[in-house]
Amino acid sequence: MADATDPTFYDRADAHIELSNEQLRTHENLGQVSASMMFGTTRFNAWASARNFKSGAEMANAREAMLKYFCDQYRMMLEDNLDDHINHFGRYMGRAE
Numbered sequence: 001m002a003d004a005t006d007p008t009f010y011d012r013a014d015a016h017i018e019l020s021n022e023q024l025r026t027h028e029n030l031g032q033v034s035a036s037m038m039f040g041t042t043r044f045n046a047w048a049s050a051r052n053f054k055s056g057a058e059m060a061n062a063r064e065a066m067l068k069y070f071c072d073q074y075r076m077m078l079e080d081n082l083d084d085h086i087n088h089f090g091r092y093m094g095r096a097e
Contacts (some may be wrong), residue, residue, distance in 0.1 A: 045070055 016037065023033045049066050053059040085092055 042070075 020033050020037050023036070024030065027033060050059055053062070090096055
């Protein structure tokens with residue numbers, strides 16, 4: 001998942017997770033905090049993608065390719081994390097199986 005040449009990949013991801021955990025201390029709706037994090041990720045990725053184009057029209061021409069890339073990446077990462085939580089459920093959730 002992470003690029004082997006990027007030693008701070010997980011540190012950055014953990015910082016985002018910590019922010020969401022902090023928000024849960026004052027806003028107890030897990031679904032809303034999760035939705036905000038996902039929206040922030042999509043908004044940042046749209047902005048980061050836009051930086052690679054000279055015009056909205058040029059970006060529009062690449063829209064489907066960008067959607068495929070980001071959806072494929074999200075699915076791959078979600079599958080990896082779901083499998084990790086399934087395989088380590090007791091340890092991560094503090095429950096005996």
